[in-house]
Amino acid sequence: MIFVTVGTHEQPFNRLVKAIDDLKKNEIIKEDVLIQTGFSTYEPKYCQWSKLIPYQQMVNNIEEAHIVITHGGPASFIMPLQMGKTPIVVPRQHQFDEHVNDHQLEFARNVAERMGTIIVVEDIRKLEEYITNYDEIVTSMQHGMNSNNAKFCEELEKIVEEM
Template structure:
């Protein structure tokens, strides 16, 4: 199963939801797909969805999933990392009216540059290739050191906002 979450930000993230739904409708994604669509206005035709889910439901869906796709909000992709899954992260972008600025994009690029175990996808047009690579990768999990990760993430966030 593939789990997709767009979080609870009030701007739609139709670009991600539409792309996943199209890939599922074209049978390019064969797995079951569940999407947490939040305030998005695009309604999936080929995937199961719900606007909002509880934290416990999200944890359960991540655990059941072979692939986790999230927006660039840290709480969503950190939950996947906590469960030993390497998430595909698609940051919301201002130019698509998905957020008020590009902080998700900048933050995710910085994390990836520093070697954090996330796959950042900037364009939804690259999503299929990344999903396909993940489906054929034997080990979709990574071996994490959560304590070190959390310390480095905390230091990075403090550094970004104190400078």
């Protein structure tokens, strides 16, 4: 299963929701997909979806998912990391009116560059490639997050303080 979450920010994130739905429609994604759509106005036609999901169900979805795809909110991608998963992070971007500025993009870039623990998708057209090659990409990252949570949190705290 692929689990997608766009968080609870009030601006729609239709770009991600529609891209996932299109990949499912075109049978690029063969697994079941569950999308937490938040305040997006696009309603998926080929994926299961819910606007909001209770916290414990979010935890269950992340635990069960083969791939977790999130927006660039730190809380959304830290949870899969804590569970030993490498999330695909698609930051909301100001140019698409998905957020008030590009802080998600800047933060995700910094985490990817300094920690090497997330897969950042800046260009939505690359999402297909990252999903299709997910297992190989994660294997090649060799970041050892399962045994390195304390160091990750320490480094993440430094990044946040610098920003």
